[in-house]
Amino acid sequence: MPHTFTVTQSDAKTRLDIFLSQKLPDLTRSRIKNLIEDGHVSFNNKPAKAGIRIKAGDQIGITIPAPQLIKAEPEKIHLDILYEDRHIIVINKPHGLAVHPGAGRAKGTLVNALLYHCKDLSGIGGALRPGIVHRIDKDTSGVLVVAKTDKSHHFLAKQFKEHSIKRKYLALVWGVVKNDEGTIDLPIGRHISERKKMSVRTSRGRRAVTHYKVIKRFDNFTLVEAVLETGRTHQIRVHLSAIHHPVAGDPVYGKSNMPSGLSPKLTMLLKNLKHQALHAQTLGIIHPATKEYMEWTAPLPDDINGIITALEEAC
Numbered sequence: 001m002p003h004t005f006t007v008t009q010s011d012a013k014t015r016l017d018i019f020l021s022q023k024l025p026d027l028t029r030s031r032i033k034n035l036i037e038d039g040h041v042s043f044n045n046k047p048a049k050a051g052i053r054i055k056a057g058d059q060i061g062i063t064i065p066a067p068q069l070i071k072a073e074p075e076k077i078h079l080d081i082l083y084e085d086r087h088i089i090v091i092n093k094p095h096g097l098a099v100h101p102g103a104g105r106a107k108g109t110l111v112n113a114l115l116y117h118c119k120d121l122s123g124i125g126g127a128l129r130p131g132i133v134h135r136i137d138k139d140t141s142g143v144l145v146v147a148k149t150d151k152s153h154h155f156l157a158k159q160f161k162e163h164s165i166k167r168k169y170l171a172l173v174w175g176v177v178k179n180d181e182g183t184i185d186l187p188i189g190r191h192i193s194e195r196k197k198m199s200v201r202t203s204r205g206r207r208a209v210t211h212y213k214v215i216k217r218f219d220n221f222t223l224v225e226a227v228l229e230t231g232r233t234h235q236i237r238v239h240l241s242a243i244h245h246p247v248a249g250d251p252v253y254g255k256s257n258m259p260s261g262l263s264p265k266l267t268m269l270l271k272n273l274k275h276q277a278l279h280a281q282t283l284g285i286i287h288p289a290t291k292e293y294m295e296w297t298a299p300l301p302d303d304i305n306g307i308i309t310a311l312e313e314a315c
Contacts, residue, residue, distance in 0.1 A: 142280025
């Protein structure tokens, strides 16, 4: 898809890649740089360079190639199945497992595993997301429901849209949370300058609501239960970071420096944590066929549980 722009005085002296990221907010700056390097961007009818400073009157052209079609293929990947019938399947997803294929990732996802295990997934999600009604971040673990029929898919999607699904998460966060419980009601959208991140500081935010409750306080950490009222991308991680209690181990919204005074054991466990300490503990739905309420709970992964045990021992 081609786009052309004429630089105005207000955009003068801006770097070309920044200019294009502002004009095309759906593209990340890294994607734009790749397009420039691959020759898909012109500057005054000549091949462009990412670091060029533009001036008023410059002509910028960019052509976005059509995405290459990817088809998810079945793969024999272990699934921790909490429940299954001919309508739905409920999985305890481990951290490190992406839910569906995407750009640069065609294999090794939950969808690939489901295609191997199930012969009757809903087709509503398309070739890359068959049966997928909701998602959990790649490095978040926990309960996820998948539709095996189109009818089930529609029924579950309606529940998610109406926010009638019960979703409880456990998160180990940095710092001691002061209030025993609270509600974070802050809109979430793309970060103004870092397009791969979500933020409460955004020009196009959508309403996002997270309710939280303190489960236990430790020195330097708090275990909290988070309940989603809405379901925005990275919602819990963004909201907890916004109140200055980011999820431990979060490489995007967290903190890298550890407080002093931690035991050697706890320091080692935290350094070995390769994902955010966030777990989708409980999921409750109305079953699409029986219309009865069903609920599943998944235990914390061993690495998160080990950190909590070490924190309890240090108290």
